[in-house]
Amino acid sequence: MALLEKDFLARLERLEIVSRRIRRGAYRGERRSVRRGSSVEFADHRPYGAGDDLRFLDWNLYARLDRLMTKLFYDEEDLAVFLVLDRSQSMDFGTPTKALYAKRLLAAVGYIALLGMNRVHFWSPGEGGEIEVRNLRSSGSAERLFDALERAEVGGSSGLDDPLRRWVNTRRPRGVLVAASDLLHPDGAWEHLRPVVRGGLESHFIRVLSPEEEHPTLEGDLRLVDGETNASVDVSVSPGLLRRYEAARTDYDRRLESFCRSRQISLMPGLTSVPLEELVLEILRRRGLLR
Amino acid sequence: MSVLFPLGMAALAALVPLIVLYILKQKRVEVPVPAAFLWQNALEDLRASSLFQRLRTPLLLLLQALAIVLFALAAAGASLNLDIGDDPRRVILLVDRSGSMQAFDENGKTRFEAARELALDAVSGLSGADEMMVIGFDRNAEVLSAFTGDESTLAPLIEGLRPRDLPSRPQEALRLAASFAKASPGFEPEVIVISDGAVEGKLPVLGCQVTYARVGSSANNAGIAEAKLTQMPGERPQLFVRAENASDEVTIRSVVLRRDGRIIDAREIEIEPRGDAAAFFELEEPETTDLVLLEVVLDGEDVLPADDRVRLVLRPTVPRFGLLVRDGPTIYLDPRKLEALHPGLAMVEVTSAEAATTLAGDQAVDLIVYDSVSPETTPDVPAQLYINTLPPEGGLSDAGVVEFPIVIDWDRTHPITTRCQFDDLLITSAMKLAGFERSRLLIETTDGPLVLLTPIPGREVVVVAFDPSASNLPLKLAWPLMLANGLDYLLSGVERDGETPVQRTGSPIVAEGVGPLTVRTPDGEETTIEPAHDGRAVFTDTVRSGLYEVSTGAAPDPDPRAFAMLDSAEIAIEPRPELVLGGDRVEASPANLQRNVLLRDPLLLLALGLLLLEWGVWCGRR
Known part of the structure; x- marks a missing residue:
């Protein structure tokens, strides 16, 4: 398996996706649903009605209260996990590239979700068209997920902005959204995250950045070319300019974090210099996406 | 700009x-x-x-x-013009190129190099319609360029200037400058003198603005002021060297004598501040009749090496020829006895008429003795003795007769009267002289001088203003002593053309009636001068110390002639703080002649x- 090593996959088997709220899934799963069902976990009683399965009559209660009460159990349903990959040109940066790091990250999260019998959907907009894989369940589907991730080539100017809005409006996803993106947009990426702020969707954005973006090592007289927009900026790199750049970046980050915090969007750092194992096994667990 | x-x-x-x-x-x-x-x-x-x-x-x-x-x-x-005057200037630039300007006391440069830089600064200071004339001076003045405002003409000319081993006599240059300044209507004339001020003689008044740009800083110099080589037939040559010290400290130097490059003798001399000291050498008599090249070096260091070395040429002695002119017999002067008093002297007794004929002929006469005979004109003879008569020139005149004059004093230091006693001299009568103010008195009486040296240019003249036969002098030892001393003194200075061991730089080399004159200077430059219509060929460019090789059409083999500066004024190199032009004192100005400030x-x-x-x-x- 190219994206993730076997040892790492083995360590992922002990994890599961955490949902802050229980979501109603389409299929039975291993996750307790709000709908009463047939799991072994007791939920409540209700008065017996004609047609109720006699197996669920609480005979002990009848003996004590002389009333027929039917036991209700939590129905175990699956959790919809939506994996979203930003493969715009800006993700093709750094060593390793942010795109590769993001693919490996989503592969790990998806693998964990599949092991938890969750429904996993993968969606990635891009220049060559959207890549979408839906309704993956069980670890046997992991291969399909990984194939889809590997096929997702970086390129073009298409970010998550308009495609994300269209996708949300079309699919109306409910569940847990895990997106890997650098969230860099000239207009401010937060402006394009509004569609995911909706009921039924718990959004986690893992912001994949390379160390060179945080602390550029450029020097001299350069023409900086934006891979997505082809816009260029002529700069003579100086300590003063670097300080200004960091200030601009910090300001951008601050506004993004502020938006996400106010919209209950979980924003997590994914610096490519941090080993993926550390990100998945420690940081994402600490931030509550996994346990 | x-x-x-x-x-x-x-x-x-x-x-x-x-x-x-x-x-x-x-x-x-x-x-x-x-x-x-x-x-x-x-x-x-x-x-x-x-x-x-x-x-x-x-x-x-x-x-x-x-x-x-x-x-x-x-x-x-690029330069910035600071001149805000309205009238154009005419600058007459006088550049001292004399021997003292070769002193190395301008931060490793010579005074002349510093002067040249100042001159170039002055050139760069020209602006607009300003014009400049450049005059170089040493013992003479030479107008190097007429008035011009063309810097490209003036700058190379100044850069080509070289110092000379000549004394500094700026009088002629100053007079030239004054006349050019007067002849500059419509201009503001200005004379700039770039010099160390080590000049001799009084300077004339200029009557226009004068700037004295002084160069030099040191007086630390000693040099050879005099080198005299004498030889008598049958005697060993004698060399007398006198050195002067221009500094304020005692200096101890060695006078080294070289013969054909080899050191043959040396003397250590101690020279007092601003004083002099002499060294005396007695040389071996030359074994052959060939020329002997001698060199005297004042060993030691000072800022002016140019005056520390003198070349001399020792030649075989040539017999001297003298005339004893008298129209009547005497008992106290015998030509043979005179010859005995001065070996190498050949005396011939002639009458005044015969003397005139002899002097007009080709025979070179070194000494002439007039005994109670007065010539019409002063003959062109280097040594002259007048007994009981007066020379036509020199300002002396006969103001009457003095009876029994009493000797009151005589010059015991002069070579003529040294070791002579005149206190018991009896004279019945003598000439009463007038006009002897410029003469050097050797014997004085109560009524005036009795024996004296009269200055006549180019000649040594001794006058005995009484008839020895009218005194007891011929009977005394002082008579032959004084005659012998007088002959030695008079003839020691007699040198025919080309015989002089060393001449002062600037003296001409003359060849008469011997065809073209070829001179090779110490710098190796060879010049041939064709004789003029009178048969004389004259080379005047003896501006460097050293040996000049002279050959003529008649004597094609090179004959060395030695030249040296030998000038006290050039040894005293201390820069003068001011120039005294008549009654005007021109103080040295800061060495900045740039009207146009060079912005380099x-x-x-x-x-x-x-x-x-x-x-x-x-x-x-x-």
Whole structure:
């Protein structure tokens, strides 16, 4: 398996996706649903009605209260996990590239979700068209997920902005959204995250950045070319300019974090210099996406 | 602003590659970045925050271009004209090129090199319709250029000036300058004298603005002021060397005598401050009749080496020829006895008429003795003795007769009267002389001089103003002693053309009736001079100390002649604080003759500062 090593996959088997709220899934799963069902976990009683399965009559209660009460159990349903990959040109940066790091990250999260019998959907907009894989369940589907991730080539100017809005409006996803993106947009990426702020969707954005973006090592007289927009900026790199750049970046980050915090969007750092194992096994667990 | 060397502006061509490189440099290396908008924000923020940053990119180019322009101006000798006067100036530049200007006391440079720089400064100070004339002076004055405002004519001329081993006599140059200044209507005449002020004699009044640009700083010099080589037939040659010390400290030097390059003798002399000391050498008599080349060196260090070395040529002695002129017999003067008193002397007794014939002929006469006979004109004979008669020149006159004059004093130090006793001299009658103020008195009586030296240019003249037969002098020992001393004294200074062991620089070399004259100078330059219509060929350019090789059509083998400066005024090299021009005192002005301030150094400094600033800006951008 190219994206993730076997040892790492083995360590992922002990994890599961955490949902802050229980979501109603389409299929039975291993996750307790709000709908009463047939799991072994007791939920409540209700008065017996004609047609109720006699197996669920609480005979002990009848003996004590002389009333027929039917036991209700939590129905175990699956959790919809939506994996979203930003493969715009800006993700093709750094060593390793942010795109590769993001693919490996989503592969790990998806693998964990599949092991938890969750429904996993993968969606990635891009220049060559959207890549979408839906309704993956069980670890046997992991291969399909990984194939889809590997096929997702970086390129073009298409970010998550308009495609994300269209996708949300079309699919109306409910569940847990895990997106890997650098969230860099000239207009401010937060402006394009509004569609995911909706009921039924718990959004986690893992912001994949390379160390060179945080602390550029450029020097001299350069023409900086934006891979997505082809816009260029002529700069003579100086300590003063670097300080200004960091200030601009910090300001951008601050506004993004502020938006996400106010919209209950979980924003997590994914610096490519941090080993993926550390990100998945420690940081994402600490931030509550996994346990 | 003006430029001295317009060709230097060619450095502006460096602007072309600079601009080309700048344009090429604008092709920046393209670097992909994930979010150029962040850089754009940073850049806009930076630009908005600093006016300097907005100017930064063209600023580097501007600074570099400006530095190139400044370099070009410096190379072109840009100067700023500070002259705000209305009338154009006529500058008469007098440059001292005498021997003392060779002193090395201008920070390793000679005074003359410093003077040349000052002269060039003065040239660069010309502006507008200003004109300049350059006169070089030593013992003579030479107008090197007529009035011109063309710096390209004046500058090479001044750069080509060289100092000479000649004394400094600026009088002629100053008179020339005064006459040129008067002949400059419509101009503001100015005379600039660039010199160390070590000049001799009174200087004339100029009547115009005079600037004395002084060069030199030291008086630390000692030099040979006199070198006299005498030899009598049958005697060993004697060399007398006198050295002078111009400094304020006692100096101990060695006088080294070399013969044909080998040291043959040396004397150590101690010279008092501003005093002199002598060294005496007695040489071996030459074994052959060949010439002997001698060299006297004042060993030791001072700032002027040019006066520390004198070459001499020792020649075989030539018998002297003398005439005893009298029209009647006497008992106290016998030609044979005179010959016995001075070996090598051949005396012939003649009448005054025969004397005139002999003097008009080709026979070279070294000594003439007039005994109670007065010539009509002073003969062209180097040594002359007048007994009981007076020379036609010299200012002496017979004011009557003195009866029994009493000797009151005589000069015991003079070579003629030394070791002689005249206290019991009895004279019945003597001439009462008048007009002896300029004469040197050897024997004085109560009624005036009895024996004296009369100054007549080019001649040594001794006058005995009484008839020895009318005294007891011929009976006394003092008579032959005085005669012998007198003959030695008179004949020791007699040198025929070419016989002089050493001549002063500037003296001519004359060849008469022997065809073309060829002279090879100590610098190796050879000059041939064709005789003039009177048959004389004269070489006057003996401006360097050393040996000159002289050959003529009649004597093609080179004959060495020695020349040396031998001038006390040039040894006393202490720069004078002022020039006294008649009654006017001209103090030395600061050595700055630049009316046009040469901007080379400030421009170079400014250009360097700009480059440093450019470097700083460039580093700030990194």
